[in-house]
Amino acid sequence: MEKKNSFFDTLQEVLGKVSVKLSGNIYINAIKDGMLAYMPFAFIASIFLIIAFFPVPAFTDFVSNITGLEAGIWQGKLALVNDASLGIGGLLVLLAISRSLADKLNINGMQVTLTSVVAFVLLVPFGSDKSGSFIATTYLGAQTIFLSIIISIVTAKVYQFIDRKGIKIKMPAAVPPAVSAPFESIIPSLVVITLFWILRLVIDAFNGGSALAIFNTVLGMPLQAVGGSLPGIIIVKIFSQLLWFFGIHGDSIVNGVMTPIFQVLQDANKTISMAGGTPTNIICQSFWDSFGGIGIVGSIIAIILIAKSKRYKEMKKIAGVPYIFNVGEPTLFGIPLMMNVVYFIPFILSNVVSILIAYAAFALKLVPVCTGIAQVPWTTPLIVSGYLTTGSVAGSILQIVCLVAVVLLWLPFVKVADNQILQEEKQLESQMKEETHKEA
Structure with a gap:
């Protein structure tokens, strides 16, 4: 009888039931x-x-x-x-x-x-x-x-x-x-x-x-x-990423509950900003879209920087350009990230790292809180969205800092996965040479 991976199988079963309940509501x-x-x-x-x-x-x-x-x-x-x-x-x-x-x-x-x-x-x-x-x-x-x-x-x-x-x-x-x-x-x-x-x-x-x-x-x-709290948004993001890891569209499920909350907070910031005041809601729709989602992009950048395997070199060509516009499906399915145990930790925590860094920057007033005036589409490239949502170059710099942090988190895991693929590719090449030699 095949032995099951108790942790991941149990987690997948629990999340599957939850997602069915939520997605079917x-x-x-x-x-x-x-x-x-x-x-x-x-x-x-x-x-x-x-x-x-x-x-x-x-x-x-x-x-x-x-x-x-x-x-x-x-x-x-x-x-x-x-x-x-x-x-x-x-x-x-x-x-x-x-x-x-x-x-x-x-x-x-x-x-x-x-x-x-x-x-x-x-x-x-x-x-x-x-x-x-x-x-x-x-x-x-x-x-x-x-x-x-x-x-x-x-x-x-x-x-x-x-x-x-x-x-x-x-x-x-x-x-x-x-x-x-x-x-x-x-x-x-x-x-x-x-x-x-x-x-x-x-x-x-x-x-x-x-x-x-x-x-x-x-x-x-x-x-x-x-x-609108830091613990709340972290829990929501982790839950969303857990769903994604097992092939379930986490954002689709989470957004149905959280978007009304984020929009109310966003509107409050916008009203204050238009009146010439200083907005106070760090967490809002713009925070979620432009700072809370900087995580998975670190995987493809890490691959571009250090990958040596043929498979990952091809991934650079396929997944790099789409991620300029925050389109992550080529990365999710191409690497793949979903159901890949090697990448479980950065997949779940990279967005959390970005959230923590961004929240700290806003709370310490190093970067102006999102004005609420500019609610840019989620496809808006990083650096551009950071400037528009905060009305400051500091917002763009913050995105760059978050991006560097998540790339550093992904690098060791990409290195491990890339080495595994290199070994597989070498074994495959050896097998192909042996078969060619036998045929000759």
């Missing part, structure tokens, strides 16, 4: 879908904000001179895109998650989405002036993401429960679905809206504040405290 998947739908607007808004708040005073003066406008005026015009996109980020997330979850639960997507919007508006604080009531855009932005997630899930589940019970206005079979569907949704939507209306009344009576404040205090603050 429709609520996590719906949140992930919603955040993925939100991300393009974060990038688009960043383009305009980078131009508006480019961290070079000479550039600001140049634009002011050619436009004839004061900096605050033309910057405000560019910031309109942010107000129209991330400024209603919570509402965008609500719409996306509601539709995704409705599709997964096989209920009326259009009506569930609209019902969620009504429920959301019921819980968002209203203001009033001489012209009437209004909702401030500050209550529609990223700070409402946690509230949006809860409302989306509750709305979909209550709607599904009423719908599955058959409690609906049933139209004759001859009535087209486009006409009957809205009528059938009246009762489920009524129940949902009534529940949220009662909740609003209770909050008004006993709290005098808002549902947003309550949800952000009860749910948002603990999540941010855990997800």
Whole structure:
């Protein structure tokens, strides 16, 4: 009977079960879908904000001179895109998650989405002036993401429960679905809206504040405290890398849970930065994308520096260029790194090394904290992303320091693996020579 490697087999079995549970969870998947739908607007808004708040005073003066406008005026015009996109980020997330979850639960997507919007508006604080009531855009932005997630899930589940019970206005079979569907949704939507209306009344009576404040205090603050802490992000990154090691897309699973937290922290930094203040959230989406992921790239650089085997020399040609844009699949599958026991330690810990170095640099104020203004795509090359996300050359230098550190971590392991491959190649060559000699 074949003896199993107890540690790795047990670990793979446990992580496999966890990943199946997480990847198969429709609520996590719906949140992930919603955040993925939100991300393009974060990038688009960043383009305009980078131009508006480019961290070079000479550039600001140049634009002011050619436009004839004061900096605050033309910057405000560019910031309109942010107000129209991330400024209603919570509402965008609500719409996306509601539709995704409705599709997964096989209920009326259009009506569930609209019902969620009504429920959301019921819980968002209203203001009033001489012209009437209004909702401030500050209550529609990223700070409402946690509230949006809860409302989306509750709305979909209550709607599904009423719908599955058959409690609906049933139209004759001859009535087209486009006409009957809205009528059938009246009762489920009524129940949902009534529940949220009662909740609003209770909050008004006993709290005098808002549902947003309550949800952000009860749910948002603990999540941010855990997800925005150094131990929290290290645990998450190790878990993600463990999944990757066994061939499971770790980032896809982890991001469904962590992206809402990182985005709220990112938005808080952006708001402070645009107001001329100094952001305080070290951990945010930009930290995760631009500093927390510097790890695996060290493997291919180490191979480029010291590898002598034919296999690894070929890998230099295949994996080197893609990693300029942080595309790591050629490295993961080509070396391979996954399921390779020799590389287990650097595979799991190299990103942690980068996180620790970056966090220390930010905490010691050696590098400005990520401004939140520039949320660059994950494919943005290192050095460039470091400068854009921090607004400082120090951010680029920090990335270089992290890169050097992870390469040093990878070097001894690459040396061991390369020597093993060299021995295999020599044995293969010897066998081929012997076979050729026999044939001769």
